[in-house]
Amino acid sequence: MRVPVRPNPHPPFVSRLSITLAFVTALTLPSAGANDDVDYLTQIKPLLAEKCYSCHGVLKQEADLRLETRTLMIQGDVIIPGDPDASELLTRITADAGERMPPAEDGAPLQPDQIELLRRWIRQGAEAPDETPPPAPTQHWAFQPITMPLLPVVPGQPDHPVDAFLAAKRIDGNVHPVGPAERSIIIRRLYLDLIGLPPTADQLRDDRPWEQIVDDLLARSEHGERWARHWMDVWRYSDWYGLGQQLRYSQKHLWRWRDWIIRSLNDDKGYDRMILEMLAGDELAPSDPDAIAGTGYLARNYYLFNRTTWLDSTIEHTGKAFLGLTLNCAKCHDHKYDPISQLDYYRFRAIFEPHQVRLDPIPGVTDFEQDGLPRVFDDSVDRPTFVHLRGDPSNPDKDNPVSPGVPEILAEFADPVRPVPLPPSAFAPGTRSYVQQQAIRNAESAVAKAEQELAAAKTRLAESPSSEPTAPSADAASFELTETFDAPSDKRWQLTGDGWQYRDGALHQTRSTREPQMARLTETLPRDFQVDCFYTTTGGSTYKSVTFRFDQSEDAAYANYVYTSAHAPGPKVQVAFTREGNNTYPAQGRKAMPINVSQRYHLRFAVRDTLVNVWLDDQFVVAYRLPDRREGFFSLSGFDATVAFDEISIKSLPPEVELADAGAPSAPAVDPQRAVIVAETRLASATAALQSVKATIAADNARYVRSGSTAEIRELAGAAARKQLLAKIADAQYRAVADAADEKKLKAANDQKSAAEKRLSELEKASPDEPPSYASLRGSKKALETPEHKGPDYPAVYPSTSTGRRLTLAKWVASDQNPLTARVAVNQVWMRHFGTPLVESVFDFGLRAEKPLHADLLDFLATEFIQSGWSFKHLHRIIVTSDAYQLSSSTAKAEEQTRTSDPTNRYYWRANSKRMESQLVRDSLLSLGGKLDPKMAGPSVDPGPGATRRSVYLKHSRDQQDKFLSMFDDADILQCYRRNESIVPQQALALSNSKLAIEMAFEIASQITTGLEDDSPTNFINELFFRLLCREPTEAERAECHAFWDAMANLPEFQTQDAAARATAIRARLTQAIVNHNDFVTIR
DSSP states (O other): OOOOOOOOOOOHHHHHHHHHHHHHHHHSOOOOOSSSOIIIIIHHHHHHHHTTTTTTTOOOOOGGGGSSSSSHHTTTTTTTTTTTGGHHHHHHHHTTTTTTTOOOOOOOOOOHHHHHHHHHHHHHHHHOOOOOOOOOGGGGGGGSSOOOOOOOOOOOOSSSHHHHHHHHHHHHHTTOOOBBBHHHHHHHHHHHHHTOOOOOOHHHOOSOOHHHHHHHHSSSHHHHHHHHHHHHHHTTTOOOOOTEEEEEEEEEEETTHHHHHHHHHHHOHHHHHHHHHHHHHHHOTTTOOOHHTTTHHHHOOOOOOHHHHHHHHHHHHHHHIIIIOGGGGGSSSSSSSHHHHHHHHHHHHHHHHTTEEEEEEETBBTTTTTEEEEEEOOOTTTOOOOOOOGGGGGGOOSSSSSOOOOGGGGGGOOOOOOOOOOOHHOOOOOHHHHHHHHHHHHHHHHHHHHHHHHHHHHHHHHHOOOOOOOOOOOOOOOSSEEEESSSSOOTEOOOOOOOSETTEEEEEEEEOSSSEEEEEEOOOOSSSSEEEEEEEEEEEEEEEEEEEEEOOOOSSSSEEEEEEEETOOEEEEEEEETTTEEEEEEEGGEEOOOTTTEEEEEEEEETTEEEEEEEEEEEEEEEEESSOOOOEEEEEEEEEEEEEEEEEEEEOOTTTTTOOOTTTTTEEEOOOHHHHHHHHHHHHHHHHHHHHHHHHHHHHHIIIISSSOOHHHHHHHHHHHHHHHHHHHHHHHHHHHHHHOOOOHHHHHHHHHHHHHHHHHHHHSSSEEEEEEEEOOOOSSOOOOTTTOGGGOSSSSSOSSOOHHHHHHHHHTTOTEEEEEEHHHHHHHHHHHHHSOSSSSSSSTTSSOOOOOTTTHHHHHHHHHTTTTTTTHHHHEEEEEEETGGGGOOOOTTTTTHHOOTTOOTTTOOOOEOOOOOOHHHHHHHHTTTOOBOOOOOBOOOOOOOOOOGGGGOOOSSOOOOHHHHTTTHHHSSEEEEOOOOOHHHHHHHHHHHHHHHHHHHHHHHHHHHHSSSSOHHHHHHHHHHHSSSSSSOOOHHHHEEEEOOOOOOOOHHTTOOHHHHHHHHHHHHHHHHHHHHTSSSOO
């Protein structure tokens, strides 16, 4: 828990006086002289540890020398007490650069004052206390095999083994446990711990046996959602982020890994199996999408700009999360504390060196922007690994390639690496039946669309001349408004947000933001109207959208709108709508076209009933029919944009103006005869593409699926190569006709046609012995290796054999013989139930981690965990059915001796109070208010006040985090092995003023009132405490609530309300106050 910084209680002059006195005193004290005794423990040992132990200590003994004790130094002739000049230590630390110790690559040489200190110490006889050399690293407690310890025998032998182990330690510590907590408090604790949601009133009164309640909660689907969030902390879950649409970190659709975690926990999949699937699901079960989804753990580490940064992160957090080892400390040199060499680090890196990331297709979805399965695979199987000298990636030791392996100290139970042959569906995803079927459907659909366009073109030719929809004229009408923004017009325009300015004859939105910034028209528009607006997008961050909303509701949950976007990857004009707070951007209402920043545009759109026609700079753009219309207001706004509105005119739409209907082809911008030619070449191109797809599928199936004969493979490959070239030629011919007016595009089309014709000629002349080359059907999307690469640059077929390195690693990590994995996992689970871990350094079980006080308890739980098939539910059941879990957190009834002997509760004589994590606070409010959406799984949802899904489903990345959650120590995506706990004013503000807290307080109060037969203040207060805090109010709290009720009732703002309305408002205010009670955000 963070302790607030307290102000300095001393006046400034006191501090200055103290400093002055200290300075004067220092001047009058004798300074250390050449004859002062040198203290070994405080002066010499720390110096030797810093400069010498890494090469001459317990971990490493260069030249068979150890310097940790005086005895070892004398035995190695390193020092001659009384004779510094004859001591090898002084000789080596004062030698020339080539012979000097420590070597340059291991750190800076000793300073003259440090050398003189060692000289004086030796001259004085090198006095030092007797010391025992540190034990060998192999004897470290965490490296010992996990064995089932004997159950302690203690007075009043507890029935539960957890309680027996704790009781034995409490005897040693002379402490005694407090009694159990109230039943309702324990039930609340259990519900929040196991499913992350507060119990209902009926559940609080559940009097069934404890074990039955536990089993019911473990069987609920909410359990997986609750504990997935814990492991998402440890495994650093992050949705993708980058710049615009450029993916830079993590992977799109990583929610599929999140759903895999939830599913695995609910199914009680063994943790060993989970590890196998996370590290090597693609090698373990290459045809099982569910197992492969687990590799999202590795896909999350993707980083576009630097492969070494990506792998460093993978190595570091694989070590910390699964093994409790800080492998990252051995990147630049041998680990300073643990028996992990720099070579160990790069052997570990070699395990991951070949792996890459890709998106695999989902049946029925061909657009990887919409959906896909993020996963890893071994791509560069022959890529070597080199040690980076001093950790510098620009200085690799290319003379000595490194083979893959695990740290040597724990390598005895590691299996040798064996390559894994893959099925065609894994290395050639284009051979999957649903991918091939979808490719044919898409090509056939393109042919059908081209046929329709040709028929329409011929019809237009027959009916020519044709005209596009008539743009509304500027004639006067029954409603007319013209605004030039020369001066502020507060009566006409209501401005929301702080970025609006009237200047230079325009209304400027000067703040690029996604927050509500709106110029609202106070006048009501007619149902049918036309808008003309001249404006300039002056800047922005990402989307650079300028929006014209109409029919907008007061709560912004309903609106229809037209907007332009200068977003670089896809500038466009779009007709869109909002229903129940959700935005829809229909493809039929979209027109991709250049929209430039700093260019003045004239946007015109006309609305008749649900039909919308849009023009830009007098060019017809799109026609779209809205699903419905409602009365509402009109507004201007920028989204991620700065914009200058120069002039706007709004008028009634005359009935005689004809608009193009939605879906009807608008008149072509070319003459009808040419339109037919364009449509004919497009149909030819689409037909050639369909033939190419079918030929490619036939060739792929013969080569990869059916293992056809050499002659068959050659014949079908040749046919595929020819069809692909013919399709390129037909495509080039179509684009040459369609883009004839664009010289650049025309030249590119002609160049493509010439190149394809040349290659086709070469193919026809090629020797029969020369195997034809063609492009296989692309069934997945490989992540870019560098920003300069393009997706089509990568082959569609990947290596048919995976290295097997990651599978070997995963089996080693998940081995029953691994002394670390189960201990680390058990420690995480215990910490989340009891508030403190058994091993304080949750991600470091190396030599710096002291043997825990409850080491036997840790090994008992780890053994049970392994023997149960690595079942997390079994582990939870053992922990929460213990008496220790059900103890009270209050110290009121504790013995004075116990409180004094163990103020930090190391012996678990009481329960630890825990602050709710951010997700629990939000989910509890929604659940208590009856507004929590129980829907499970699916894409991550945008955070914000309107979201009602469980917090585990909210987008969580560097660029998108829920603001409410961020107030309560949300998970850090870079590293979160243990949540911070803070108490800061912003939390109280969030629980008082946020939209979520205010709305849920009203809903909670309404639900409680509805359920009461007598809704008197006393009954309401009692039930409110029971629902929110799971206990009765104290007399002082009850009196305070009544006083609050009376004070609220006398407020002037309530005097005009009737009694029922006043009581409703007071209940909501009181509920909001209790939501701010410390007991609400605390798990007692």
